Amino acid sequence: MPRVRESNVVAAQWSPNGSIGTGDLTIPGTSIYGANVFGPDEQRQRLPKAIFRQLQATIDRGEPLDPGLADAVALAMKDWALEKGATHYTHWFQPLTGSTAEKHDSFFGPVGDGTALAQFTGKELVRGEPDASSFPSGGIRATFEARGYTAWDPTSPAFVLENPNGAYLCIPTAFASWTGEALDQKIPLLRSMSALNKSALRALRLFGDTVTPRVYTTIGPEQEYFLIDEQFFYQRPDLVATGRTLFGAKPAKGQQLDDHYFGSIPERVLAYMLEIEQELAKLGVPIKTRHNEVAPAQYEVAPIFENSNVGTDHQQLCMQVMQNVARRYGMVCLLHEKPFAGVNGSGKHNNWSMSTDEANLLDPGDTPHDNLQFLFFATAVISAVYTHQGLLRASIASAGQDHRLGANEAPPAIISIFLGRELEDVFTAIAAGEPAVSVAREVMNLGAHVLPDLPRDTGDRNRTSPFAFTGNRFEFRALGSNQSPSLANTVLNTIVAEAIDSLCEDIESKMAGTKKKPGKSFEEALGEVIAATYKTAGKVVFDGDGYSQEWHDEAAKRGLLNLRTTPDALPQLISERSQSVFSNYAVLDERELHARYEVALEQYVIKLNIEAETAADIAATMLLPAAARHITILKGVGLTALAKETLDLVTAFTKAIKTLQTANLDENHPTDLMDEAVYMRDTVMTAMNEVREIADQLERTVADDLWPLPRYSEMLFIK
Numbered sequence: 001m002p003r004v005r006e007s008n009v010v011a012a013q014w015s016p017n018g019s020i021g022t023g024d025l026t027i028p029g030t031s032i033y034g035a036n037v038f039g040p041d042e043q044r045q046r047l048p049k050a051i052f053r054q055l056q057a058t059i060d061r062g063e064p065l066d067p068g069l070a071d072a073v074a075l076a077m078k079d080w081a082l083e084k085g086a087t088h089y090t091h092w093f094q095p096l097t098g099s100t101a102e103k104h105d106s107f108f109g110p111v112g113d114g115t116a117l118a119q120f121t122g123k124e125l126v127r128g129e130p131d132a133s134s135f136p137s138g139g140i141r142a143t144f145e146a147r148g149y150t151a152w153d154p155t156s157p158a159f160v161l162e163n164p165n166g167a168y169l170c171i172p173t174a175f176a177s178w179t180g181e182a183l184d185q186k187i188p189l190l191r192s193m194s195a196l197n198k199s200a201l202r203a204l205r206l207f208g209d210t211v212t213p214r215v216y217t218t219i220g221p222e223q224e225y226f227l228i229d230e231q232f233f234y235q236r237p238d239l240v241a242t243g244r245t246l247f248g249a250k251p252a253k254g255q256q257l258d259d260h261y262f263g264s265i266p267e268r269v270l271a272y273m274l275e276i277e278q279e280l281a282k283l284g285v286p287i288k289t290r291h292n293e294v295a296p297a298q299y300e301v302a303p304i305f306e307n308s309n310v311g312t313d314h315q316q317l318c319m320q321v322m323q324n325v326a327r328r329y330g331m332v333c334l335l336h337e338k339p340f341a342g343v344n345g346s347g348k349h350n351n352w353s354m355s356t357d358e359a360n361l362l363d364p365g366d367t368p369h370d371n372l373q374f375l376f377f378a379t380a381v382i383s384a385v386y387t388h389q390g391l392l393r394a395s396i397a398s399a400g401q402d403h404r405l406g407a408n409e410a411p412p413a414i415i416s417i418f419l420g421r422e423l424e425d426v427f428t429a430i431a432a433g434e435p436a437v438s439v440a441r442e443v444m445n446l447g448a449h450v451l452p453d454l455p456r457d458t459g460d461r462n463r464t465s466p467f468a469f470t471g472n473r474f475e476f477r478a479l480g481s482n483q484s485p486s487l488a489n490t491v492l493n494t495i496v497a498e499a500i501d502s503l504c505e506d507i508e509s510k511m512a513g514t515k516k517k518p519g520k521s522f523e524e525a526l527g528e529v530i531a532a533t534y535k536t537a538g539k540v541v542f543d544g545d546g547y548s549q550e551w552h553d554e555a556a557k558r559g560l561l562n563l564r565t566t567p568d569a570l571p572q573l574i575s576e577r578s579q580s581v582f583s584n585y586a587v588l589d590e591r592e593l594h595a596r597y598e599v600a601l602e603q604y605v606i607k608l609n610i611e612a613e614t615a616a617d618i619a620a621t622m623l624l625p626a627a628a629r630h631i632t633i634l635k636g637v638g639l640t641a642l643a644k645e646t647l648d649l650v651t652a653f654t655k656a657i658k659t660l661q662t663a664n665l666d667e668n669h670p671t672d673l674m675d676e677a678v679y680m681r682d683t684v685m686t687a688m689n690e691v692r693e694i695a696d697q698l699e700r701t702v703a704d705d706l707w708p709l710p711r712y713s714e715m716l717f718i719k
Ligand code: ADP
Pocket: 218, 219, 220, 221, 222, 289, 302, 303, 304, 305, 306, 351, 352, 353, 354, 360, 470, 472, 473, 475
């Protein structure tokens, strides 16, 4: 069937398929926010008082959960879910693949008299036993001990997911091997949160705070994504199999006009956004911001920040809902990091901070005391990022990310921090031992303890920095759009916990003094420690253009790591330094850490393997025949010179396809996993790129009605 333009016309047509309407928010009870969440409000109404209080204590203060509680909670949860129309429940967990997993069980069981009764006990709530043998475990679990179990996480509320034909209760859970090792993303994240809690409380005590009961980390992930018409998607086997286009010539009109960013949102897209926001609101995911992104057909959605654990669960839900709802609008939501070559990729900006119930610890604050405390915590972050730059880089490494990091429109693979002019001046002055420093017309004097307000949210922005201070939080901007934020935040929490402890130790020892040297005052000790730390760790601070060649040269001079690809980056995950911080803070032991390394490397190889096979198939069975037909047409009308030109191209194409197929033959792959990853990157990917290069030339040569794949100009611009 020759491809015709009509499909573009169909793709461009859109009419709302039934309106979701808007609730009148002035009428009590019409707010749908949290309607499908078994949250504190629902719990208060349905649980006996004492049990409710105990559950809250676990949620708020991390107190161990009394197993006796589970039966009462399970009963209330089941009744609530049944009222919401749920017939099934599932433990909802996050295996190492980075996506979510669910296995549904019916609430209903036969009771012997021919009828069925809904049942759900505390035992079923607390613990499930999915067959774990098919989830990647990186060697933790041999198949003979396939048992894994899921354990209820009471700190992330259960919710009901709806489907046109029913609903089911999802219970956020952790997933572990029967020996208790983490097989998922949630367990280490929770462990890292309690590690940071402990260190940050220690620091707060040094600052004289004797009451704050807990510190938790927060995330607000901004999610970028593409939307394209589903007709185009299903006409492209590469998008279907790999999530990205393996072929596609650069369109005449790309993003050079910069007319899309923050532009008015196309009507169909806006209708879609409104519906995902409504769905997510029901699930208690607080979406706040939406806008067009830089590339054509690219958009962004961002929630209000939440604690890291709930925020991460919500982020996974968000991706799931975004993909489901797109289909209702005849579109497909692409979450791949780089769906279109030569067009901006998609990231996930991980806004991160540390907070007490009262205050954000990375908010400069209004009093001298708050400012000092802010500087302390900011120093800890700078020091952590400097010390563990490789680990941070490894935490976001994936096959998809390799097209983005280091490419010219994305954060470079070098991890650096942008502080903003004013804050950088403050640190530079402290490090230089200058007593007072002019900060944006204000004077800051650390020693004399008369500090003015630090300039707050100065509006400074540096879009090229992978790790930027943005007024009251840090924004780790290098995450991929498709990634679970779990590992990156686990790393961040753990390394900052370590840095806080190390700063505390230094301050304490300066205050204690020695036989010969008298102890210093807290302020003095603090000033000295910040200065000394910044002198070294400040190397990671950079406020220029992160995309420029100068920065790459400069970073090399400063000795910063530049790990361009996944095989370069992943070994950092299991470096001795990384192992020590993870095990010292009881976040991941050696086996768990190695498991993650193995799985990540394996996923990289598998993904590239699928891409290579798909590319070879499309090239051989779709593009080559189209080009051959084109040659016969040219010959038929005597355009011999043109026919010869195309034939030369096709001959080269055939050769390139053969090379790719041979390179990707099983028997040619090295057996060692790391060697194989490097082979995929250097040999297979290179062969794939050569096939693509010729294909993209053919796309510009072959008759339009013969070319079997939708073009960039169609996918990106027909909305
Ligand atoms: P921008 O595009 O300017 O970076 P957005 O408004 O798109 O800003 O997104 C900012 C994100 O930062 C939101 O998700 C917001 O909830 C989050 N955020 C704000 N304060 C914090 C904080 N203290 N901790 C974590 N995330 C935060």
